[in-house]
Amino acid sequence: MHLASGSMPGPEGSGDGVSSHWATLEQEHDASLLGMWVFLATELLLFGGLFTAYTVYRTLYPAAFAEGSRHLDAVLGGINTVVLIASSGTMAMGVNRARRGSRPRLWLILTALLGAVFLAIKGVEYQRHFAEGLVFGTPQVQLFMVAYFTMTGLHAVHLTVAVGIVAVLAFARARALTYQVVGLYWHFVDVVWVFLLALLYLVDWHPVLALGLASLIAVLSAWFFMELRLTRGLPRLVAVASLLWLAILITGTLDDVLTRNWLPLPGK
Secondary structure, X not given: OOOOOOOOOOOOOOOOOOOOOOOOHHHHHHHHHHHHHHHHHHHHHHHHHHHHHHHHHHHHOHHHHHHHHHOOOHHHHHHHHXXXXXXXXXXXXXXXXXXXXXXXXXXXXXXXXXXXXXXXXXXXXXXXXXXXXXXXXXHHHHHHHHHXXXXXXXXXXXXXXXXXXXXXXXXXXXXXXXXXXXXXXXXXXXXXXXXXXXXXHOOOOOXXXXXXXXXXXXXXXXXXXXXXXXXXXXXXXXXXXXXXXXXXXXXXXXXXHHOOOOOOOOOO
C-alpha cells in the first residue's frame, strides 16, 4: 500500500498502526498534516500582522528605525540564523530516521540543544540592550525597540515551547507521523526568525529587498525542510494560501499607507 510522505512506519515498538477512528493510514496522515498546517496558518496571521505593522512604521520613520537597528548586533543575529538553519537540518534528519524505523534520539537532542543555544544568545542580546539603555530613546527609536522586543520575544516564547516538545520527544517512543508534525512546527519557528532578521537587522536594506530575501528562504525551507513538495491536497492548499495571504497583506497595506496624503510621509 502506498503511503504519502511521512506515513511510513515509525520507530520499532512505537505502534505506528492506524488509530481506531481512522479508516486508513493515509486518512490519518492527511488529517494530521492538515491540522498542523491550519494551526501554522493561524500563527502566520499573528506574525503577519506584526510584520505588516512594523513595515508600515519603518516606512514612515526610516531614519529612527535605522538608528535603532544599528544598535542591534548583526554578528549575533547572523550566528543565531546559522544555528536555527542547522537545527532545521537536524530536525529533518530526525524525522527521516524515524521513517526508517529507528529512534531519532540523537538528532532530536541536537535540535533541542541548538534551540537552547539560540535562546542563550538572544538572552545575551537582551541584556546588552537593557545595559545600554536602548529602551529609552527618542519616541521613534522607542517604537523600534518596542517592535523589536515584541516580535523577538514572541518568537522566543514559540521556540521555548518547541525546544520543550522536542526534548520530551527525544526520550519518548512516538510514531513517525508525530515527529513529522512536530518538525513542521519547528521549521515554522525557524522561518519566522528569518523574517525577523530581515526586518530588524537589515533596516539599511530596502524593505522589498529584505522581505524578498526572507520570502525566498521561507519558500525554500517550506519546500525542502517542511516537505511542501511532497504534500498533496488540502495541506498544500492551506500552506500556499497562507504564504499568498502574507504577501497580499504586506503589499496591500503598504500601498494603502503610501497613497494617503494625510500621513507624514518621509521627506514631506
